[in-house]
Amino acid sequence: MxxxxxxxxxxxxxxxxxxxxxxxxxxxxxxxxxADRHLRILAEFAARIETKDVRAAGLVRAITRSSLRYSILDTAKDHGLDEKLAMELREFWFARFFQNPYLLSxxxxxxxxxxxxxxxxxxxxxxxxxxxxxxxxxxxxxxxxxxxxxxxxxxxxxxxxxxxxxxxxxxxxxxxxxxxxxxxxxxxxxxxxxxxxxxxxxxxxxxxxxxxxxxxxxxxxxxxxxxxxxxxxxx
Ligand SMILES: [Mg+2]
Known part of the structure:
Protein backbone atom coordinates (compact mmCIF):
# COMPACT_ATOMS: atom_id res chain seq x y z
CA MET A 1 0.00 0.00 0.00
CA ALA A 35 -11.85 22.11 17.06
CA ASP A 36 -10.52 25.41 18.39
CA ARG A 37 -13.61 27.23 17.09
CA HIS A 38 -15.76 24.76 19.06
CA LEU A 39 -13.60 25.14 22.18
CA ARG A 40 -13.72 28.94 22.04
CA ILE A 41 -17.52 28.89 21.89
CA LEU A 42 -17.70 26.34 24.71
CA ALA A 43 -15.45 28.53 26.90
CA GLU A 44 -17.69 31.54 26.22
CA PHE A 45 -20.77 29.49 27.06
CA ALA A 46 -19.21 28.29 30.33
CA ALA A 47 -18.45 31.90 31.27
CA ARG A 48 -22.05 32.85 30.43
CA ILE A 49 -23.65 30.21 32.68
CA GLU A 50 -21.05 30.32 35.48
CA THR A 51 -23.06 32.53 37.86
CA LYS A 52 -26.34 30.62 37.58
CA ASP A 53 -25.00 27.06 37.38
CA VAL A 54 -21.41 26.55 38.44
CA ARG A 55 -21.62 22.76 38.16
CA ALA A 56 -22.81 22.87 34.55
CA ALA A 57 -20.12 25.41 33.70
CA GLY A 58 -17.59 22.91 35.06
CA LEU A 59 -19.02 20.17 32.84
CA VAL A 60 -18.66 22.41 29.80
CA ARG A 61 -15.10 23.36 30.74
CA ALA A 62 -14.22 19.67 31.01
CA ILE A 63 -14.84 19.21 27.28
CA THR A 64 -11.51 18.74 25.53
CA ARG A 65 -10.37 18.75 21.93
CA SER A 66 -10.34 14.97 21.76
CA SER A 67 -13.80 14.56 23.27
CA LEU A 68 -15.52 16.86 20.77
CA ARG A 69 -18.13 15.14 18.63
CA TYR A 70 -19.25 16.28 15.19
CA SER A 71 -22.56 17.46 16.61
CA ILE A 72 -22.59 19.91 19.50
CA LEU A 73 -25.63 18.13 20.98
CA ASP A 74 -23.74 14.83 21.08
CA THR A 75 -20.82 16.60 22.72
CA ALA A 76 -23.19 18.09 25.32
CA LYS A 77 -24.85 14.75 26.09
CA ASP A 78 -21.51 12.91 26.35
CA HIS A 79 -20.48 15.37 29.03
CA GLY A 80 -23.59 15.11 31.17
CA LEU A 81 -25.47 18.27 30.26
CA ASP A 82 -29.23 17.91 30.71
CA GLU A 83 -31.62 18.32 27.78
CA LYS A 84 -32.50 21.93 28.55
CA LEU A 85 -28.91 23.07 28.88
CA ALA A 86 -27.86 21.08 25.81
CA MET A 87 -30.48 22.95 23.76
CA GLU A 88 -29.34 26.25 25.24
CA LEU A 89 -25.77 25.41 24.31
CA ARG A 90 -26.80 24.47 20.80
CA GLU A 91 -28.53 27.81 20.32
CA PHE A 92 -25.52 29.69 21.72
CA TRP A 93 -23.18 27.68 19.48
CA PHE A 94 -25.32 28.12 16.37
CA ALA A 95 -25.35 31.91 16.80
CA ARG A 96 -21.53 31.95 16.70
CA PHE A 97 -20.09 28.98 14.82
CA PHE A 98 -20.80 30.39 11.35
CA GLN A 99 -19.82 34.00 12.13
CA ASN A 100 -16.74 35.53 10.51
CA PRO A 101 -14.81 36.47 13.68
CA TYR A 102 -15.08 32.89 14.94
CA LEU A 103 -13.62 31.44 11.73
CA LEU A 104 -10.32 33.01 12.75
CA SER A 105 -10.09 30.55 15.66
MG1 LIG B 1 -15.74 19.27 5.36
Whole structure:
Protein backbone atom coordinates (compact mmCIF):
# COMPACT_ATOMS: atom_id res chain seq x y z
CA MET A 1 0.00 0.00 0.00
CA UNK A 2 1.28 3.46 -0.90
CA UNK A 3 2.31 5.80 1.86
CA UNK A 4 0.64 9.15 2.44
CA UNK A 5 3.71 10.85 0.96
CA UNK A 6 3.60 8.73 -2.18
CA UNK A 7 -0.11 9.40 -2.69
CA UNK A 8 0.31 13.16 -2.23
CA UNK A 9 3.41 13.26 -4.46
CA UNK A 10 1.57 11.41 -7.25
CA UNK A 11 -1.04 14.13 -7.44
CA UNK A 12 1.64 16.85 -7.56
CA UNK A 13 3.28 15.03 -10.46
CA UNK A 14 -0.03 14.73 -12.29
CA UNK A 15 -0.56 18.48 -11.85
CA UNK A 16 2.93 19.26 -13.15
CA UNK A 17 2.25 17.12 -16.23
CA UNK A 18 -0.86 19.09 -17.10
CA UNK A 19 -0.55 22.84 -16.48
CA UNK A 20 -3.70 24.55 -15.31
CA UNK A 21 -5.00 21.41 -13.57
CA UNK A 22 -7.52 22.04 -10.84
CA UNK A 23 -7.30 20.51 -7.38
CA UNK A 24 -10.36 20.98 -5.19
CA UNK A 25 -10.08 21.34 -1.43
CA UNK A 26 -12.95 21.27 1.02
CA UNK A 27 -12.32 23.55 4.02
CA UNK A 28 -13.90 22.38 7.27
CA UNK A 29 -12.17 19.29 8.63
CA UNK A 30 -10.17 19.04 5.41
CA UNK A 31 -7.85 22.09 5.33
CA UNK A 32 -9.02 23.50 8.66
CA UNK A 33 -9.71 21.89 11.99
CA UNK A 34 -12.78 23.43 13.59
CA ALA A 35 -11.85 22.11 17.06
CA ASP A 36 -10.52 25.41 18.39
CA ARG A 37 -13.61 27.23 17.09
CA HIS A 38 -15.76 24.76 19.06
CA LEU A 39 -13.60 25.14 22.18
CA ARG A 40 -13.72 28.94 22.04
CA ILE A 41 -17.52 28.89 21.89
CA LEU A 42 -17.70 26.34 24.71
CA ALA A 43 -15.45 28.53 26.90
CA GLU A 44 -17.69 31.54 26.22
CA PHE A 45 -20.77 29.49 27.06
CA ALA A 46 -19.21 28.29 30.33
CA ALA A 47 -18.45 31.90 31.27
CA ARG A 48 -22.05 32.85 30.43
CA ILE A 49 -23.65 30.21 32.68
CA GLU A 50 -21.05 30.32 35.48
CA THR A 51 -23.06 32.53 37.86
CA LYS A 52 -26.34 30.62 37.58
CA ASP A 53 -25.00 27.06 37.38
CA VAL A 54 -21.41 26.55 38.44
CA ARG A 55 -21.62 22.76 38.16
CA ALA A 56 -22.81 22.87 34.55
CA ALA A 57 -20.12 25.41 33.70
CA GLY A 58 -17.59 22.91 35.06
CA LEU A 59 -19.02 20.17 32.84
CA VAL A 60 -18.66 22.41 29.80
CA ARG A 61 -15.10 23.36 30.74
CA ALA A 62 -14.22 19.67 31.01
CA ILE A 63 -14.84 19.21 27.28
CA THR A 64 -11.51 18.74 25.53
CA ARG A 65 -10.37 18.75 21.93
CA SER A 66 -10.34 14.97 21.76
CA SER A 67 -13.80 14.56 23.27
CA LEU A 68 -15.52 16.86 20.77
CA ARG A 69 -18.13 15.14 18.63
CA TYR A 70 -19.25 16.28 15.19
CA SER A 71 -22.56 17.46 16.61
CA ILE A 72 -22.59 19.91 19.50
CA LEU A 73 -25.63 18.13 20.98
CA ASP A 74 -23.74 14.83 21.08
CA THR A 75 -20.82 16.60 22.72
CA ALA A 76 -23.19 18.09 25.32
CA LYS A 77 -24.85 14.75 26.09
CA ASP A 78 -21.51 12.91 26.35
CA HIS A 79 -20.48 15.37 29.03
CA GLY A 80 -23.59 15.11 31.17
CA LEU A 81 -25.47 18.27 30.26
CA ASP A 82 -29.23 17.91 30.71
CA GLU A 83 -31.62 18.32 27.78
CA LYS A 84 -32.50 21.93 28.55
CA LEU A 85 -28.91 23.07 28.88
CA ALA A 86 -27.86 21.08 25.81
CA MET A 87 -30.48 22.95 23.76
CA GLU A 88 -29.34 26.25 25.24
CA LEU A 89 -25.77 25.41 24.31
CA ARG A 90 -26.80 24.47 20.80
CA GLU A 91 -28.53 27.81 20.32
CA PHE A 92 -25.52 29.69 21.72
CA TRP A 93 -23.18 27.68 19.48
CA PHE A 94 -25.32 28.12 16.37
CA ALA A 95 -25.35 31.91 16.80
CA ARG A 96 -21.53 31.95 16.70
CA PHE A 97 -20.09 28.98 14.82
CA PHE A 98 -20.80 30.39 11.35
CA GLN A 99 -19.82 34.00 12.13
CA ASN A 100 -16.74 35.53 10.51
CA PRO A 101 -14.81 36.47 13.68
CA TYR A 102 -15.08 32.89 14.94
CA LEU A 103 -13.62 31.44 11.73
CA LEU A 104 -10.32 33.01 12.75
CA SER A 105 -10.09 30.55 15.66
CA UNK A 106 -9.60 27.58 13.34
CA UNK A 107 -6.26 25.85 13.08
CA UNK A 108 -4.97 24.06 10.00
CA UNK A 109 -4.72 20.37 9.22
CA UNK A 110 -0.95 19.82 9.18
CA UNK A 111 0.79 20.54 5.89
CA UNK A 112 -2.34 21.91 4.17
CA UNK A 113 -1.09 25.44 3.40
CA UNK A 114 2.19 24.12 2.01
CA UNK A 115 0.44 21.51 -0.12
CA UNK A 116 -2.07 23.97 -1.62
CA UNK A 117 0.89 26.26 -2.36
CA UNK A 118 2.81 23.42 -3.97
CA UNK A 119 -0.11 22.77 -6.33
CA UNK A 120 0.15 26.38 -7.52
CA UNK A 121 3.96 26.22 -7.79
CA UNK A 122 3.65 23.17 -10.04
CA UNK A 123 1.38 25.07 -12.41
CA UNK A 124 -1.95 23.95 -11.03
CA UNK A 125 -4.81 25.79 -9.37
CA UNK A 126 -6.14 25.30 -5.85
CA UNK A 127 -9.91 25.63 -5.61
CA UNK A 128 -11.39 25.95 -2.14
CA UNK A 129 -14.93 24.62 -2.45
CA UNK A 130 -16.83 24.73 0.79
CA UNK A 131 -20.22 24.39 2.37
CA UNK A 132 -19.60 27.77 4.02
CA UNK A 133 -21.85 30.40 2.49
CA UNK A 134 -21.16 33.82 0.94
CA UNK A 135 -21.82 35.54 4.28
CA UNK A 136 -18.67 33.80 5.55
CA UNK A 137 -16.43 35.01 2.72
CA UNK A 138 -14.71 37.73 4.73
CA UNK A 139 -13.68 35.49 7.61
CA UNK A 140 -12.78 32.63 5.28
CA UNK A 141 -10.45 34.80 3.19
CA UNK A 142 -8.85 36.25 6.32
CA UNK A 143 -8.36 32.77 7.75
CA UNK A 144 -6.79 31.44 4.53
CA UNK A 145 -4.37 34.38 4.44
CA UNK A 146 -3.40 34.23 8.08
CA UNK A 147 -2.42 30.57 7.71
CA UNK A 148 -0.40 31.10 4.53
CA UNK A 149 -2.67 29.42 2.00
CA UNK A 150 -2.46 30.70 -1.60
CA UNK A 151 -4.62 33.83 -1.69
CA UNK A 152 -7.93 33.29 -3.48
CA UNK A 153 -7.19 35.79 -6.26
CA UNK A 154 -9.26 33.99 -8.88
CA UNK A 155 -6.11 32.83 -10.70
CA UNK A 156 -3.87 30.41 -8.80
CA UNK A 157 -6.49 29.97 -6.14
CA UNK A 158 -10.26 30.32 -6.21
CA UNK A 159 -12.77 30.36 -3.36
CA UNK A 160 -16.17 28.82 -4.13
CA UNK A 161 -18.82 29.41 -1.47
CA UNK A 162 -22.45 28.39 -1.19
CA UNK A 163 -24.86 31.10 -2.36
CA UNK A 164 -27.03 30.68 0.72
CA UNK A 165 -26.76 29.07 4.14
CA UNK A 166 -29.73 26.77 3.59
CA UNK A 167 -28.56 25.04 0.40
CA UNK A 168 -27.62 21.41 1.13
CA UNK A 169 -23.84 20.95 0.80
CA UNK A 170 -23.84 17.91 -1.49
CA UNK A 171 -26.35 19.40 -3.96
CA UNK A 172 -24.40 22.66 -4.00
CA UNK A 173 -21.09 20.90 -4.69
CA UNK A 174 -22.66 18.81 -7.43
CA UNK A 175 -23.94 21.98 -9.08
CA UNK A 176 -20.71 23.97 -8.60
CA UNK A 177 -18.74 21.19 -10.30
CA UNK A 178 -20.61 21.88 -13.54
CA UNK A 179 -19.02 25.33 -13.68
CA UNK A 180 -15.62 24.12 -12.45
CA UNK A 181 -15.27 21.35 -15.02
CA UNK A 182 -15.60 23.94 -17.78
CA UNK A 183 -12.60 25.78 -16.34
CA UNK A 184 -10.11 22.94 -16.72
CA UNK A 185 -9.16 19.38 -15.84
CA UNK A 186 -9.93 18.35 -12.28
CA UNK A 187 -6.82 16.40 -11.28
CA UNK A 188 -7.88 15.66 -7.75
CA UNK A 189 -9.80 16.57 -4.65
CA UNK A 190 -9.69 16.50 -0.86
CA UNK A 191 -12.71 15.93 1.38
CA UNK A 192 -13.61 14.65 4.82
CA UNK A 193 -17.18 13.62 3.94
CA UNK A 194 -17.38 10.16 2.34
CA UNK A 195 -20.50 11.14 0.33
CA UNK A 196 -18.60 14.09 -1.15
CA UNK A 197 -15.51 12.03 -1.99
CA UNK A 198 -17.79 9.62 -3.80
CA UNK A 199 -19.26 12.48 -5.83
CA UNK A 200 -15.76 13.44 -6.99
CA UNK A 201 -14.79 9.85 -7.82
CA UNK A 202 -17.91 9.45 -9.93
CA UNK A 203 -17.60 12.83 -11.69
CA UNK A 204 -13.87 12.68 -12.34
CA UNK A 205 -12.89 9.00 -12.44
CA UNK A 206 -9.43 9.79 -13.82
CA UNK A 207 -8.63 12.14 -10.94
CA UNK A 208 -6.98 11.32 -7.64
CA UNK A 209 -9.44 11.82 -4.81
CA UNK A 210 -8.57 11.89 -1.13
CA UNK A 211 -10.51 11.24 2.05
CA UNK A 212 -9.17 13.07 5.09
CA UNK A 213 -9.60 10.82 8.09
CA UNK A 214 -10.40 13.68 10.44
CA UNK A 215 -14.10 13.63 11.31
CA UNK A 216 -17.34 13.72 9.41
CA UNK A 217 -21.08 14.05 9.87
CA UNK A 218 -21.56 10.35 10.57
CA UNK A 219 -23.83 9.76 7.58
CA UNK A 220 -23.63 6.03 6.89
CA UNK A 221 -21.87 6.23 3.52
CA UNK A 222 -19.02 3.92 2.56
CA UNK A 223 -16.15 5.75 0.86
CA UNK A 224 -15.48 4.55 -2.69
CA UNK A 225 -12.56 2.06 -2.76
CA UNK A 226 -10.71 4.40 -5.16
CA UNK A 227 -10.58 7.13 -2.47
CA UNK A 228 -7.05 7.59 -1.10
CA UNK A 229 -7.08 7.87 2.67
CA UNK A 230 -4.77 10.29 4.47
CA UNK A 231 -4.51 11.76 7.97
CA UNK A 232 -3.19 15.18 6.93
CA UNK A 233 -1.03 16.78 4.23
CA UNK A 234 2.42 16.04 5.60
CA UNK A 235 4.82 14.47 3.12
MG1 LIG B 1 -15.74 19.27 5.36
Missing amino acids: SSQKELLDELLEAVADRPGSIVIFDLDDTLFST DSVIAGGPQYAEEIVKRGGRSFYMTGRDEGMREGTEASLLRHGFPAPDGKGAVLVLKPSFDAPDLAFKNEALRAIEKMGTVAGSFENEPAHVNLFVERFPKGRHFLLETKHSGKPVEPHPAARRIKDFRR
